Each structure stands twice: as structure tokens, then as C-alpha cells.
Amino acid sequence: MHAKLIPLSVPELREACSQCNLRELCLPMGLSGGEIDQLDHLVEVRRRIQRGQHLYRGGEVFEAIYAIKTGFFKTDVLLEDGREQVTGFQMAGEILGMDGIGSEKHTCNAVALEDSEVCVIPFADLELYSREISALQHHFHKMMSREIVRDHGVMMLLGVMRAEERLAAFLLNLSQRFTARGYSPTEFNLRMTRGEIGSYLGLKLETVSRAFSRFNEEGLISVHQKHIQIRDAAGLKKLLSERRT
Amino acid sequence: MHAKLIPLSVPELREACSQCNLRELCLPMGLSGGEIDQLDHLVEVRRRIQRGQHLYRGGEVFEAIYAIKTGFFKTDVLLEDGREQVTGFQMAGEILGMDGIGSEKHTCNAVALEDSEVCVIPFADLELYSREISALQHHFHKMMSREIVRDHGVMMLLGVMRAEERLAAFLLNLSQRFTARGYSPTEFNLRMTRGEIGSYLGLKLETVSRAFSRFNEEGLISVHQKHIQIRDAAGLKKLLSERRT
DNA sequence: CGCGCCTTTGAAGGAGCTCAATTTAGGTGG
DNA sequence: CCACCTAAATTGAGCTCCTTCAAAGGCGCG
Numbered sequence: 001m002h003a004k005l006i007p008l009s010v011p012e013l014r015e016a017c018s019q020c021n022l023r024e025l026c027l028p029m030g031l032s033g034g035e036i037d038q039l040d041h042l043v044e045v046r047r048r049i050q051r052g053q054h055l056y057r058g059g060e061v062f063e064a065i066y067a068i069k070t071g072f073f074k075t076d077v078l079l080e081d082g083r084e085q086v087t088g089f090q091m092a093g094e095i096l097g098m099d100g101i102g103s104e105k106h107t108c109n110a111v112a113l114e115d116s117e118v119c120v121i122p123f124a125d126l127e128l129y130s131r132e133i134s135a136l137q138h139h140f141h142k143m144m145s146r147e148i149v150r151d152h153g154v155m156m157l158l159g160v161m162r163a164e165e166r167l168a169a170f171l172l173n174l175s176q177r178f179t180a181r182g183y184s185p186t187e188f189n190l191r192m193t194r195g196e197i198g199s200y201l202g203l204k205l206e207t208v209s210r211a212f213s214r215f216n217e218e219g220l221i222s223v224h225q226k227h228i229q230i231r232d233a234a235g236l237k238k239l240l241s242e243r244r245t
Numbered sequence: 246m247h248a249k250l251i252p253l254s255v256p257e258l259r260e261a262c263s264q265c266n267l268r269e270l271c272l273p274m275g276l277s278g279g280e281i282d283q284l285d286h287l288v289e290v291r292r293r294i295q296r297g298q299h300l301y302r303g304g305e306v307f308e309a310i311y312a313i314k315t316g317f318f319k320t321d322v323l324l325e326d327g328r329e330q331v332t333g334f335q336m337a338g339e340i341l342g343m344d345g346i347g348s349e350k351h352t353c354n355a356v357a358l359e360d361s362e363v364c365v366i367p368f369a370d371l372e373l374y375s376r377e378i379s380a381l382q383h384h385f386h387k388m389m390s391r392e393i394v395r396d397h398g399v400m401m402l403l404g405v406m407r408a409e410e411r412l413a414a415f416l417l418n419l420s421q422r423f424t425a426r427g428y429s430p431t432e433f434n435l436r437m438t439r440g441e442i443g444s445y446l447g448l449k450l451e452t453v454s455r456a457f458s459r460f461n462e463e464g465l466i467s468v469h470q471k472h473i474q475i476r477d478a479a480g481l482k483k484l485l486s487e488r489r490t
Numbered sequence: 491c492g493c494g495c496c497t498t499t500g501a502a503g504g505a506g507c508t509c510a511a512t513t514t515a516g517g518t519g520g
Numbered sequence: 521c522c523a524c525c526t527a528a529a530t531t532g533a534g535c536t537c538c539t540t541c542a543a544a545g546g547c548g549c550g
Contacts, residue, residue: 077397080486085404087397099397101390108397127383131376138372144389145346151396152322152332152344152353158403159330159447163506194529202404207506209530225515225529241325408538438496449539454498470497470547496547503540513530520523 006046016043016119025093025180026067027121027143031135039136042129043067043119055096055110055118062100064122068092071116072191075099075108076199086200088150089113089174089192092181098144113191158202161240166201167211168236171221175230186233190226251291261288261364270338270425271312272366272388276380284381287374288312288364300341300355300363307345309367313337316361317436320344320353321444331445333395334358334419334437337426343389358436403447406485411446412456413481416466420475431478435471 017028017039028036046069049055055066055073073090087108090096100106101123130137157166179185190197194205194212201208215221220236222229230236262273262284273281291314294300300311300318318335332353335341345351346368375382402411424430435442439450439457446453460466465481467474475481 077401079401079405083405085397085401087400098390099393102387102394103391107394127379127386131379131382134372134376137376141372141389142347144386144393145343146348148344148389148392148396149347149352151393151400152330154400155332155396155403156322156324156330158400159444160324160328193527199404204507205529206508206531209528210506213530439498440496450497451499451540452538454496455538458498491550493550494548496545498543498545500542500544501540502542503538505537505539507536508534509532511530511532513528515528516526518523518525520521 006048016040016046020069022067022069022093027095027136027139030139031133035133035135038129038133042125043121045120047118047120049112049116049118051112051114051116053112055112055116056100056106057109058106060106062097062104062106062123064120065095065097065100065126066110066118066120068094068096069117069119071118072113073110073116074113074192074196074200075110077108084199086192086196087154089200091177095143095147098147113196154200163201163203163207164211164214165240166203167197167208167215168220168239170197170201171228171230172233172236172240175233186230188228190228251293261285261291265314267312267314267338272340272381272384275384276378280378280380283374283378287370288366290365292363292365294357294361294363296357296359296361298357300357300361301345301351302354303351305351307342307349307351307368309365310340310342310345310371311355311363311365313339313341314362314364316363317358318355318361319358319437319441319445320355322353329444331437331441332399334445336422340388340392343392358441399445408446408448408452409456409459410485411448412442412453412460413465413484415442415446416473416475417478417481417485420478431475433473435473 017023017026018033018036020026020028023029023036028039031039047055047066049071058077068090070092073096074086075088075090075096076084076086078084090110096110096118097106099108126136126140130140157169161169174188174190175185178188192200194208197203198205198208203211212221212223215236216223218235220230220232222231262268262271263278263281265271265273268274268281273284276284292300292311294316303322313335315337318341319331320333320335320341321329321331323329335355341355341363342351344353371381371385375385402414406414419433419435420430423433437445439453442448443450443453448456457466457468460481461468463480465475465477465484467476
């Protein structure tokens with residue numbers, strides 16, 4: 001059950017951030033070359049997580065945050081009665097675990113939706129380096145703040161949008177994030193099930209499936225199981241802006 | 246329209262945090278006496294906001310975060326078509342504005358629900374002091390993290406709970422926060438309208454009103470307009486834990 | 491004391507849920 | 521390589537919880 005640990009002892013591997021092709025998206029964003037070199041000491045170990053395995057679970061002691069190097073995750077919280085709320089889907093370059101700082105325990109579960117690899121960033125070290133490198137400090141604050149803003153967007157989804165608006169917003173968000181990583185804006189494979197999308201969007205899996213089918217009929221997208229092709233991004237955006245009520 | 250600014254130049258007033266009775270709840274939490282004295286230089290000005298006025302609006306340049314000294318606020322985001330999502334209600338000792346760090350602009354509106362006073366904390370200064378005082382740095386990170394965790398709780402509300410569960414959770418949360426401030430856990434006045442509660446909980450105001458009436462009939466609470474008395478906190482908690490589906 | 495805003499309550503309607511059956515895809519072992 | 525098995529997805533039909541629309545009552549404030 002133990003996730004594979006990969007100590008970065010070999011010199012080439014130790015260049016964790018300075019050689020990483022995600023450095024423009026990830027924690028080192030906006031840092032100078034010299035500053036990034038310092039970060040190489042911050043990330044001493046990587047972890048491989050197989051599809052379906054947990055990176056961490058709610059209740060576990062918080063010690064580090066994680067930068068996703070490759071792969072795809074979901075985070076969720078569970079109610080005592082077993083109901084699940086997916087709080088987010090995370091991809092390469094994004095940070096996991098910031099929820100644990102406040103209570104020194106993780107407050108949600110992080111599960112790999114495909115075989116993944118993360119960079120382990122011991123949080124005490126991050127705070128130490130942040131006191132030295134103000135650009136790092138500032139960027140970390142920005143990342144936390146953006147997480148808050150993202151959460152507000154999800155509240156908006158859940159609080160005021162109707163089912164098809166939610167799904168359209170979800171697809172456009174995925175598209176935009178894939179684009180930022182150099183993938184096609186219009187064609188991608190979903191890593192999550194209809195049930196997980198539904199949990200994220202506050203809908204039942206049948207409703208998600210029906211909305212996909214509807215979009216398909218209307219020519220907005222093509223869906224075949226997990227494969228999505230966006231045919232009319234403008235049409236999806238219009239769904240969001242036009243009030244129905 | 247301009248909010249009243251109060252420069253803290255008189256020596257007694259300059260002791261912003263060290264003399265504040267909220268220091269156990271607010272930003273200085275966990276700091277040593279000497280460290281708190283340093284914070285007095287961080288808070289150079291306070292602002293009074295009258296009921297109904299904005300502390301800040303989405304789109305405005307972000308320069309400072311705000312600690313609520315007295316009063317009560319709501320934060321909300323608006324969709325182009327005018328639909329509103331209330332993202333939170335904030336009371337004394339809580340921090341406003343952390344959403345603005347990421348984009349250097351405020352991303353939501355903060356509105357006073359009663360006449361209020363806030364301590365202005367210039368963010369650049371906060372980062373400066375954070376580099377010197379590691380306890381401050383760490384505590385600030387905790388506050389941001391707790392905001393993320395709080396948001397996950399709201400997603401849970403919105404995503405999986407039914408109307409009465411949402412309202413019960415809302416009342417219990419308020420009760421707990423009033424208690425932490427030395428007020429009665431069982432009796433308080435709501436500062437927000439049914440519509441604002443509804444927007445926060447993803448419900449229509451009529452649904453909120455009906456749920457209040459139902460709780461009243463069942464003896465869980467007494468409601469008279471904005472005055473709430475919790476009669477059976479255990480009963481409200483039970484509403485949350487028992488599955489219906 | 492009158493006006494506006496908030497709240498309450500009723501009745502009808504609808505978006506999304508539940509339950510259920512069928513299809514499809516992917517993995518496994520013979 | 522095919523048969524089998526399981527998990528995921530699709531689709532239909534009926535139902536329910538919340539919304540919508542409407543009207544009346546209450547409170548605070550100028």
C-alpha cells in the first residue's frame with residue numbers, strides 16, 4: 001500500500017525545479033534563475049502514485065504540500081453518512097495539500113485518477129525558504145489566494161447555475177487548463193467518471209450523462225465515453241452568459 | 246461614498262493589536278508579547294464602513310487585507326446576468342480580502358451588513374513582517390488554509406445537502422462562531438436577510454423562510470424575524486448526520 | 491403614520507433525482 | 521483470441537423537493 005518514494009540523490013535528478021518543464025506553471029513561476037536553483041534543495045523527493053491510490057487522506061498529519069509533476073488527481077470530502085463532495089480536479093503544475101496547513105492535518109482526500117508523480121515539498125522548508133526569497137513567498141501566497149478564488153467559482157457553479165451551465169463551465173475550464181499545458185483546447189480525454197463529475201458539480205451521474213448527450217445532439221461537443229471534442233466553444237460560453245430565470 | 250479613514254497617530258491608538266481584545270482570534274493569534282508589539286506598526290489605519298457600504302468591490306486594485314474589529318460583513322460574487330452568490334459572512338476577528346492576492350485585484354465584493362470597523366493591513370507590509378516573524382508567517386498561512394477548508398465546507402453544503410440540512414449547518418456554524426466571541430450560543434440576531442442566507446446556501450428566500458418555520462414548528466428553534474433562539478442544538482445536529490437518501 | 495423592504499405562506503409547476511433496464515468498454519483468465 | 525465479468529455510461533419513466541408566482545402581513549424608518 002505504500003507509495004513509491006524516489007529520493008533525488010543523483011545530481012541530475014536533484015535539479016528538481018530548474019530543469020522542470022512545468023516551472024512556468026508551478027511553484028517556481030516568476031522566480032529568477034538563481035532563485036530557482038535554490039528551490040532544487042526544497043524538493044528532495046518525489047512520489048509515484050498509482051491510479052486509484054491516495055496521495056493523502058483526511059485526518060493524516062500534514063507535513064508537506066505536493067506539486068503534480070505528471071498525472072491527474074481529484075480531492076474530495078466525505079460526510080459521515082458516506083456522501084461525497086469532490087472539491088476539485090488537479091493536473092500537472094498544480095499544488096495539492098494546502099488545505100492541511102490550518103489544522104496541521106489533511107482535511108480532504110487526494111486520489112490519483114491516473115498513474116501520477118508528485119514533487120514533495122516539506123512545508124516547514126517552504127516557509128523557511130519563503131523568508132529568504134520574497135518572490136517565492138509572494139508566489140506561494142498567490143497560489144493559495146487563487147485556490148480561494150477557484151473555490152468561489154465552484155460555489156457559484158453549485159449555488160446559482162443550472163445543470164447544463166455547470167457542465168459547460170466545467171468543460172471550458174478543463175479546456176483552458178489543457179491549453180495552458182500545451183494540449184489541444186478542443187480534444188481531450190476525461191480522467192474522471194460521470195459520477196465524479198456529478199459529485200463535483202452537485203449533480204447525479206445520470207444528469208451529467210444526459211447533459212453530455214444533449215450537448216452532443218446540439219452539436220456543441222462530441223462525446224464518446226471519456227473522449228470529448230469541443231465543436232462549438234462559443235456556444236458553450238453562450239450557455240453561461242444567457243440567463244434563463 | 247468614501248469610507249471614513251482613521252489614522253492611528255495618537256500613541257494609545259497606535260497600540261493596534263497589543264491592546265485589542267480580539268488578539269486571541271485575529272491575526273496576532275499565537276504570537277508572543279514582543280511580536281504583537283511589532284504588529285502595532287503593521288496596522289496604521291482603521292476604516293469605518295457603514296451598513297450597506299462596500300469595503301471593496303470586485304475589480305478594484307488589491308493593496309491590503311482587512312481584519313474586522315467590529316461589525317459584520319458579507320462577501321459575494323456576481324454573474325454577468327446579475328445572479329449573486331454570497332461566498333461568506335464574516336464577523337469580528339476574521340480576515341477579509343485574501344481573494345485579491347492572486348490577481349492583485351479584488352475578486353469579490355465585501356459589504357458591511359451593520360456599521361463596522363476594520364483594521365487595514367497593507368499586504369506588502371504583512372509579507373515584510375512575515376519574513377521577520379516566522380510565527381506571523383505561519384499563522385497567516387494557517388488563516389489562508391482555513392479559508393480554503395471553510396470553502397470546501399460550503400461546497401459540501403451546496404453540493405450534497407438538502408435544504409434543511411444546509412440551514413441547520415448554517416445556524417450551528419453561526420452559533421459556534423458567536424460562542425467563540427463570548428456571545429450566547431443559543432440566542433442571536435441575524436444580520437443578513439433571508440435572501441442573503443438563501444444566496445449563501447444555494448436556496449431561494451422562500452425556501453429559507455419555510456425551513457425556518459418548519460424548525461420553529463418542530464421546536465428546534467424559535468424565530469421571530471431576525472431573532473433566533475436555538476432550542477435544540479442536538480436536534481439540529483441530528484438533521485446533519487442522518488442520511489435521507 | 492405611511493411607505494418600502496423584508497418575511498411569511500399558499501398553490502402550482504418543473505428541473506433534477508430515483509429507480510430500473512440496457513449497452514458499452516475494458517480487463518482477465520482459459 | 522474469445523468468453524466472461526465487472527465497472528461505467530446511456531436512456532427511459534415517474535416522482536419529489538425546491539422553485540416560481542402570487543398575495544398578505546409585519547417591521548422599521550423617515
